[in-house]
Amino acid sequence: MTMLRVRDMTVRFGGIVALDGVSLDLNRGEILGLIGPNGAGKTTLFNCISGVIAPDKGTIFFEGHSLVYAPPHVRARFGIARTFQNLQLWGSMTVAENLVVPMDALGRRNTFSDALHLPFSSYAERASMERARAILHVLDLDRYAGTLAGDLPAGIQRRVEIARALAMRPRLLLLDEPAAGLDAQETARLAELLHAVRERFHVSMLLVDHDMSLVMRVCDYVYVLDFGKLLARGQPAAIRSDPKVIAAYLGEESKKLEGEVATVVPTRPQQAPLLEVKQLAAGYGGLEVVRDIDLAVRPGEVVACIGANGAGKTTTLRAISGMIHPRRGRVMFGGRDVTGTSAERIAQLGLIHIPEGRGLFPNLSVEDTLRLVSNTAGHDVNITPAFELFPKLRQRRRQLVGTLSGGEQQMVALGRAILSEPRLVMIDEMSQGLAPTVVRQLFDIIRVFREQGIAVLLVEQFVESALDVADRAYVFEHGSIRLSGPAVELRADRKLVAGSYLGTAVDATAVAAANGNGNGHHVDPALMEIVSVRVPAKVKRALEQRAEVEGRPTGAVAIELLEKVDHQ
Amino acid sequence: MTSRLIFRVLMALVAFAVLARIPVGFDVGFKFDAGLAVIWAFALLSLVLLTGYVGQISLCQATFAGIGAYTAGMMSATFHVDYIVAVAAGVAAAFVLGLLVGLPALRLHGITLAIVTLGIALVFDRYVFQDHAFEWLTGGTGGWRVGQTSMFGLQMDSSKHLMGAYVVLLALFCVVALLMVNLHESGAGRRFRAIRDSELAAATMGVNLTRYKLLAFGMSAAIAGMGGAFYPLVAGSVSPQPFWLFTSLQFAAIAVLMGVRYVPAAALGGAFMAFVPDVLTRYGHGTLFGRPYEISYDWFQIAVGVLLIVQLITLPDGVWGDLRQRVLHMRSAVGGLGGRKVKVA
Incomplete structure (x- = not known):
């Protein structure tokens, strides 16, 4: 029996089509997975269903009600609850209070009777509190009932979010990346939890997640989105081996494998590494995102970091460049220990970090952005090399950076990096949201960097292109490095890399269990x-x-x- | 829960009994200040609800108070109604204006909302309170004179029976403050706080944003208006000066200074705003070590500014909020020494 029926959903943001005629059916009692690479439109579809954004076209029916014009709180009354990827608990309230709010909001109670503490209000209050405790007990959260939600570590907050959603007595639970930031073992426990929740609370679920091990373990049926369109749907096992899905995650399999291997500069193991990371661990707040990272980049080498979203690649780059403090371990750059040194000092040593989203100032012109470099280097810099590298930027020198296309913005960021005469450039998700032709052009620039003797550390979602250009690569999974080796070898064994994206569910837990006994953290x-x-x-x-x-x-x-x- | 409620009622009664006695022995000037203190405390209390609980910014609370004052003055001077009816009319008028101001807040947040409310304050200051077109409301340049009137059938005269107005005002404040404290812990209060912490989560968890934001603005304006409605009775007349733009800004500053999340901080702030300038003008001049000195009202503004900077650095939760936190800390520390077992898990 169909519970949620989405038809022909289309959403445009400005000129970008985020969703293009997507249809989806969810049956009662089902756990439906929604997956796809970055920017595929998963979260947009999710927001349409929970009423946070309004679609341009399309219909949504939930248990026979049309939802198109229903504001979010009305959808909540119908029985649709959701969790948030970027935790949205009410931090100044206790965990129990967080659960009581949705219960009260659904029961109609009067502000004035509440303020007067009328008996009827305080009775309803006690009843809600009892139910909140019952739900917390089921989810094994009793001991946090009186703790302020904002003080909890992120992993627990995620569980509280699920508890809060369940407090609404929902019929459909929308879960937005519940496994983000969890390690392999926690993910396994989350999967068990979700199964238990379905049994005990009789809810259907729609699950968006990047963590394939979770999706494969939990979901009855999977929809795959790519570039706002439905790419495939089917049973999890079928989806995992679907060549179309693998291609969407890893990029097209390149045919020129044999021909151009020779252009890859042979690695120079005899040279001392320019960047050396040892036993690095880092995280945010209560969450340790990466641990035991060992990584090295030699002068003039191109190294790629690949792995699923949330595997800890970006966090590793941030810890290296000093944007966050490493919790443990050491970072050596050019023979110097730079662990915990401030970001601008590290940049002056010649380590340039281009963050995800490029880190540009939208209201500065191209020329001014490039001239900024002279300020950080301490002396005036001739900006013509950037224009020689990207002739297109010369035409646009007076234009504001914010008005450029994504590819041109990335050119500005790369141009700015090269002007500061770096020894190592770290680029985070260079190709995010860019068209394939532009991406190819940018990868050619990476080759130019190498020819000039600049080392590059890449974090990249287009695995094939990244391995094409890189000398070596590290494969991240669940916050640590799972594989490393020459790019040529990794490219040859496509299945090996695909495993870390599309879930080697059994292996992943086995690895975590083996680790667990060793380092005492799990x-x-x-x-x-x-x-x-x-x-x-x-x-x-x-x-x-x-x-x-x-x-x-x-x-x-x-x-x-x-x-x-x-x-x- | 109930024992907490009884404790709160007792606290309110004690506060009322003590505060009602304090101004008795003093001269008319201080009695006037005491009345004014409660009026300003109402305005600050309205910010506790709006900013402290719901997280919305408003820079036009003095406008709400002004509407309350002018409506009450008009009702009393034109229609000669019992003054408590005039107050009710003032509160109702402020409530309606609050709902209207709340409309843009449904879409706006943070700094834009602050600018819009500032604009509203400016418009009312210039083009309503000081304009000929609205003389029916404002009573012209002289304002309304509310010399002699009656409340609950009792004679009230601003020049002689100031204490009567003060006691009624204080009683009302205690009741409203009590309701505000109750509201914080209740379901509706939690919905308000949910909007403050995460609007997105509140909406998707079933809180009707439109309704609760409008309600918050309406209730807040009504509270400010209730204080304002007593202004003609306490001062004897209304003029635009106390309700101009700058007063609104001062409310916002003092509310933050004292602790915008706490009800008692509003009372503290009201007393601060009413007494400190008067004390400064009275005793702020004389001779010290043979040299004459004078501290004028300007010094009050400078003091508020400096205090605000010091407070934001050292007491980020406001004077009341942080002192309360420290006292609670000290109490639990003392309790811990008393041999109580500290539970870790």
């Missing part, structure tokens, strides 16, 4: 939660040190200490 996730929430960072560090000295897992040390406190 010993007992429940205990680690206690330690990460209730204990100040200083105490936590002391605990970890003590555990290391005694050679036992942190969890065990924490338990022992807690017992001691209880005895006293």
